[in-house]
Amino acid sequence: MAAYQITCATKTSPCHIEWVETSNGRVWNVKKVRKALKKDRFYTSDAGGHTADVQKTRCLICNKKTIRTDPNNDTDNRLDNLPPCA
Numbered sequence: 001m002a003a004y005q006i007t008c009a010t011k012t013s014p015c016h017i018e019w020v021e022t023s024n025g026r027v028w029n030v031k032k033v034r035k036a037l038k039k040d041r042f043y044t045s046d047a048g049g050h051t052a053d054v055q056k057t058r059c060l061i062c063n064k065k066t067i068r069t070d071p072n073n074d075t076d077n078r079l080d081n082l083p084p085c086a
Contacts, residue, residue: 008085046076
């Protein structure tokens with residue numbers, strides 16, 4: 001099992017992540033992340049080293065397949081709070 005730290009996330013709307021970039025410089029669209037989650041781990045990390053695992057989910061508004069971070073009390077490591085990818 002490989003582990004990938006997501007460092008940025010680009011959205012097409014306020015609630016839809018289009019693609020992410022991992023610390024090794026690889027760019028992933030949501031479909032590829034969802035497929036890779038079957039065997040690999042994706043996570044985010046804040047400056048203090050706290051991590052949050054990425055999970056498959058569906059948009060509560062339109063039911064589109066997407067990803068999110070595991071809910072926890074640390075807002076700094078959420079996908080929604082990562083900077084946009086360049």
